[in-house]
Amino acid sequence: MARAVTTNRKAFNTFLAWTIGFLIFFPILWTILTSFKTEADAIANPPIFLGFDWTLENYGVVMERSNYARFLVNSIVIAGGSTILGLLVAIPAAWSMAFVPSRRTKDILLWMLSTKMLPAVGVLYPIYLLCIQLGVLDSRLAMVVILMLINLPIMVWMLYTYFKEIPVDILEAARMDGATLREELLYILTPMAIPGIASTMLLNFILAWNEAFWTLNLTSVDAAPLTAFIASYSSPEGLFFAKLSAASTMAIAPILILGWFSQKQLVRGLTFGAVK
């Protein structure tokens, strides 16, 4: 029997969910609203919610003062590049771990994940020095490689979990049916794994897009992505809230839109392994 849920209860749960959702979304909403205020309205006390003079002035100033397009291109290249490079490494890795496991497979997976528990700042110095030595400081290439490595454990884990869900029987059936390894991958495994690969790709793209620690520390001009663009508008005194908000809104807009259109895939990606 399905669990009995009363209408009142349902209404309450719905209300609660919307409230929590609104609370989480509120900072983003506030940022967007502030970006349309004058600097004076932005720091007004008590704060003004909607009843201010809407202006596009901040966007104008931001566009004038910095080259938004360059930051945007850098973000796309770094997030996209690290995602594609990551998939090229993670797919074969997850594939072999899922279908040809060895005695150490579980250990390797856990060890990989454990690298995510290390504070990133702990390896900043060596990586910074390496970048200088190799002459790749403030280069897109270095950022692509570093962000790929940072997110690789998560990619391998996600893909491994998806591949594990594909029953080995089906692959064996294909083998019995005369499929070669290439045909098995092409006609059976890939079509079955596409939802998993897509959510992994999407989640990783977002993670790389939002990554700020490495991009702020290892880029300055040539390879600086949108995270650096936002940072360049923050000042210790917090004097230019409206402009900072405009810059932030412009930086998060692309990923917000992408996230909106791919909600379903994202939810699947974020709950990987939890729902079977």
Add this chain to the structure above:
Amino acid sequence: MGRITLEKVQKKFGDVEVIPPLDLEINDGEFVVFVGPSGCGKSTLLRLIAGLEDVSGGQINIDGADATNVPPAKRSLAMVFQSYALYPHMTVRKNIAFPMRMAGMEQAEQNRRIESAAAALNLTDYLDRRPGQLSGGQRQRVAIGRAIVREPAAFLFDEPLSNLDAALRVGMRMEISELHKKLDTTMVYVTHDQVEAMTLADKIVVLRAGHIEQVGSPLDLYRAPRNTFVAGFIGSPKMNLIEGSAAAEHDATTIGIRPEHLDVSKTSGKWQGTVGVAEHLGSDTFIHIHGIEGCDPMTVRAGGEVDAKHGDTIYLTPQVEHLHRFDAQGLRIA
């Protein structure tokens, strides 16, 4: 043609020998059932024949040719899996067509075979559906359809009915049996269900811990089990195995008597006991009796009209001509 011969076939996983060297002959057109308890190596043996596992030693011949190192697809065997193993992203039609597509068969011939398989398996109306939209029985039929269109030398079934409910299982069992009579192709079938083995097989292979305990027709195994294991495994309800003085009377360590070979009386008989549970099935009554030395509980198959309740005293007399005698090693005494 589908003659399969195993010569000294052996399988080890690491240091663990799951199948010690074993010989077996499967004749063309025969329906052979591998039966045994879980973990006895029956599925492994089937997978060795299929080529999904590599042998650790010995040789597998199919139609006289050495197939030991031939890849699965080239052995002209078709396999039906317990989980059906259908391709979830393909329609029924594409699932059935897949082996032919891999073989590069021309489209017209593919269609002809799909239509005829679908007609034979009552799948014509479902050809454009996906496996997810089918019931368990229909999925199993698709899996069988995918196997028959290849016209293989032999079919391999790995517990194909385990995932179906009881009623469907009986129906599918009959369909598989009829399919075998119609196609007259070799079939090798793995099950842990001795009823399936008895009803389907021309030849049963009883396995325990990778060893073949006995090979024979269902009735051979029922009438003359070679040892106590086969005696206890084949037949339902199980044969009663009695040790101690009752066995010594017959110059044996263990004697076996099937539930249907015991005469029941409420007044007198050779052994006296108390009714534990009586299962009234209408046509039969299975009575489980406690208190008989050397075998507790003893099971009796009595007629449907027998009136027995928990706690009743009951007398049993074995039909001596149906008694099985086993020695200290559990082997049959002729």
